Amino acid sequence: MRRELCAGALLLLLIAGAVWNLHIADRLTERVSDSLGRAEQAARREDYDGALQALEEALELWDGAKTYTQMFFRQPDLDGLQDAFSDLGQLLRQEDPAWPAALDLLRYHLDMVDRMEHLSLGTIF
Amino acid sequence: MAIVLVRTLIIYFALLLAMRLLGKRQLGEMELSEFVVAALIADLASHPLQDMGIPLINGLVPILVLFCCEVLIAGLSMKSIRLRSLIFGRPSLLIVKGRILQREMLKNRFTLDELMQELRAQGVSDLNSVAYGILETNGKLSLLLSPADSPVTAGQLQVKTEDTGYPSIVISDGRVLEANLKHLGYDRLWLNKQLKQYGADSPRQVFLMTASSTGAVYFAAKEAAK
Numbered sequence: 585m586r587r588e589l590c591a592g593a594l595l596l597l598l599i600a601g602a603v604w605n606l607h608i609a610d611r612l613t614e615r616v617s618d619s620l621g622r623a624e625q626a627a628r629r630e631d632y633d634g635a636l637q638a639l640e641e642a643l644e645l646w647d648g649a650k651t652y653t654q655m656f657f658r659q660p661d662l663d664g665l666q667d668a669f670s671d672l673g674q675l676l677r678q679e680d681p682a683w684p685a686a687l688d689l690l691r692y693h694l695d696m697v698d699r700m701e702h703l704s705l706g707t708i709f
Numbered sequence: 710m711a712i713v714l715v716r717t718l719i720i721y722f723a724l725l726l727a728m729r730l731l732g733k734r735q736l737g738e739m740e741l742s743e744f745v746v747a748a749l750i751a752d753l754a755s756h757p758l759q760d761m762g763i764p765l766i767n768g769l770v771p772i773l774v775l776f777c778c779e780v781l782i783a784g785l786s787m788k789s790i791r792l793r794s795l796i797f798g799r800p801s802l803l804i805v806k807g808r809i810l811q812r813e814m815l816k817n818r819f820t821l822d823e824l825m826q827e828l829r830a831q832g833v834s835d836l837n838s839v840a841y842g843i844l845e846t847n848g849k850l851s852l853l854l855s856p857a858d859s860p861v862t863a864g865q866l867q868v869k870t871e872d873t874g875y876p877s878i879v880i881s882d883g884r885v886l887e888a889n890l891k892h893l894g895y896d897r898l899w900l901n902k903q904l905k906q907y908g909a910d911s912p913r914q915v916f917l918m919t920a921s922s923t924g925a926v927y928f929a930a931k932e933a934a935k
Contacts, residue, residue, distance in 0.1 A: 587730075588784030595777040598770065659762035 605656060606701050612649050613698040616642045620691065627676060627683055635676050635683075643669050657697055665693040713758070716765050720754045723769055727776045740797045740847055746779045797846045804842030806855070817844055828852070874921030883913040883931065893922050903928075 619642035626634035646653070646669070653662055668690035675683040727750060750772050757768035786793040801813050803824065814824070824842075827850040833839060838858035843851045863870045877889040879900065890900060900912070907928040909915055916931040 585784065588781055591777040591780035591784075594773065595781070598773060598777070655764055655766055658764065658767075 608652065609656070609698055609701045612645070612652070613694050616645050616694060617691070619645060620687065620694075623672075623676075624684075624687055627687075630679075632676050632679050636673065639669070639673055639676060643673075653697075657700070661693070661697050661700070665690070665697060668693045713761070716761075717758055719765060720758055720768060723772055724750065724754050727772055730776065730780070742779065742782060742796055746775050750775055800846060800851075801844045802841060803844050803850070804836070804839045804852075806840055807837040809836070813844075819844060824850070872923060873925050874923035876919040876921045876925065876927065878917065879920050880912045880915040880918035882916060885912045890920075893920055895920065 619638050623635045623638035623642065626632070626638055646665070668686065672683060672686040672690050674680075675686050728747070753771045753775075754768055757763045757765050782792075782796060786796055801817050803810055803813050803817070803819060809824070813819075814821075828834075828836070828839075831850075831852050833852055833854070835858075838854055839852050840855040841851075841853040843853070845851055877893055878886055879890050879893070879895070880886070885897075885900065890896065903918070903920075903926055904910070904912065904915070907930070909928075909930060912918075914931055915928065917927070917929040919927045
């Protein structure tokens, strides 16, 4: 019976771990999204330095959680996100008016990474 | 390269631990759920090894979840007969007193070829000699012969037989297994006496030596290396 109790406890621990992971992923993507929101507002004011600074903050937040993201997210998803960060940065530096499309793509990648952890019929099946 | 090595080692030891904790059954003796879990675990473990882009945790978590479910189901089925029959099924009678129960054969998708193969494998050439043929939940067919065709036992012949006891290994490839020796109630003095009797000077000259509590000894000397 002890073995069954240990297995039950381990299963509960895994479920708790999954919920905790969901929370961590949500918090991380939310903070990165906030920084991206600030970058968008600055870029709309044509304050490209401010936009780049906010983007830098978002990238620092993301890179700061590298150990976590590499442990829990798939590498192709992370690569896509990293490329989107880099593309947006380049367009903002060039003050290219095409930056909103790059920002949308970055948000899409961020949303994809976050959504992969959420329980829904779509992600399960 | 180093990453692949470490990832493989982690998966290997996780698998080893899971399979060890699940039990010692052989593939052919597995129940349906055990077989499903074993096959799934092996397949799941291979993905993070083949694709470095998949986090290792994606391979380890399913192994842990399957292991937990299997242990829980096995434990609960020990307590509940209903759950046991629901998950593992029930044995089916395929042969009763030489008569094949065709409906049961059909229900279990057991073909005549498979039936004949099982009969041959168990040395049965005449179906009439089978009293009961039971398809067990692990897929094996158990055959109980009719009394007239069953081998005669020593008890039936009223012949007195001696218990040879359970043989334990006391020397394995030159190494003395002290725990087994002690468990049998023997000591080094007894062992040395036995070795001398078989013409060996030391345990290093012995390939295998077994002994039982009744005193029966099997001895095999080590062959000289070519």
